Amino acid sequence: MVFFEGEGPMLRSCFSSVIALAVLAGATLGSPAAASAPLIDGLGGPAGFGELTQFPNDDASSNELNLPFGLNFFGTNYNSFFVNNNGNVSFGSPLGSFTPTPFPASSLPIIAPYWGDVDTRNQPGGGAVYIGSPNSNTVVVTWNDVGFFSNDNSKTNNFQMVLSNRPETGSGNFDIEFRYNRLEWTTGGASGGTGGLGGTPAQAGYDAGDFTNSFTLPGSRTADVLNLQNTSNVSSDTPGIWQLLIRNGSITTGTTPETPLLPTIVNDGSFVFDFNVVLNQTVFIDPIISVGYDYVVNSGPNIASALFPSVPVEAGGFQLFGFNSMTNLYDVPLGSVAPQTVFNFAPGGVSRFGVRGIDMSALLDPGDPTAFVTGLTFVNAGTVNLSQTPFTIDTGPGAVPEPASWVMLIAGFGLVGAAMRRRRGALVAG
CATH class of the missing domain: 2.60.120 (Jelly Rolls)
Incomplete structure (x- = not known):
């Protein structure tokens, strides 16, 4: 377990009991097809993931969407957000940037399950970004079988972000969960990639927008970001699931010895x-x-x-x-x-x-x-x-x-x- 004094991630899945989070995964827990996280579906809409947030596009965003509950994200309360095509959501304004900048990147708060150059313009029968709610305390955003710039669906990624209201722990408290079902590409052509790989690969994590508080998942901006589908900060039994917990406006795990960051189990016992x-x-x-x-x-x-x-x-x-x-x-x-x-x-x-x-x-x-x-x-x-x-x-x-x-x-x-x-x-x- 790793604990950063004053900062660190942890989270409870919206469908399970409280689980502490590991800082880093270095394990390969199985092939993506056999082991990666299943996506939450049954949310209605054309693909079972809820309603479309935007038409197929490149670098666009949704309209400002109301949240069913308020979020306290590093001291600022939000009741709405923008879903951005390029694998993230932002608060206050949309984000069209397609090449990920290392966190902390700007004054714009974002939560990014997979910030890369998503292109959904050539995705017949799929490849779209959806939002759905299984209940009033949960919001699920899904990037379903999305391709990469430019108009390329030779490789596709399938992932989700889940936000869960936790009012029993305090007003504005919430959980974040990233679910990686399939990751095949890392980089769009305008970010230096060729065939979906190389260049400046995707980044995952969050940026509080204060140039101080941020967290980046392992492998971000490297080819190893694909391993997020095979690793987890929850347990070796949940490959592809990464969790964070926000309490009183900030990440709480790691701020005390009682809530340190947990390691990821590696197959060789390390x-x-x-x-x-x-x-x-x-x-x-x-x-x-x-x-x-x-x-x-x-x-x-x-x-x-x-x-x-x-x-x-x-x-x-x-x-x-x-x-x-x-x-x-x-x-x-x-x-x-x-x-x-x-x-x-x-x-x-x-x-x-x-x-x-x-x-x-x-x-x-x-x-x-x-x-x-x-x-x-x-x-x-x-x-x-x-x-x-x-x-x-x-x-x-x-x-x-x-x-x-x-x-x-x-x-x-x-x-x-x-x-x-x-x-x-x-x-x-x-």
């Missing part, structure tokens, strides 16, 4: 994060773990310090280990630290480390992504790509090692725990 850090900013990370875990900075600044939560630990506290390239193990002792105490790495920081010593009595559930909140600082500002691999142990009968045996387990015998329960670590940012 978690991957991509995020920007500011010097001296604390970033909270919470993996799905049982008795320890390993961090690896794949790119970006080294880790300067770590702060762990208050959970039961073995005698001596948390044990930290550096990576030994000769043995390919985390067997270089770095020191120990008590819960809720900052551990400072040597000058220059470390690009990878392992932590052990969580007592089995903590019964941390590898399936609970809020089990262990950790604060990290970095030696420099920059963009970080960080992977995280849980260290688990089988707690079934006959499989529990004696405490003295834990040091022998730093080689990484990753046996999945069989008798764990959920526990959340509490932490205050340092």
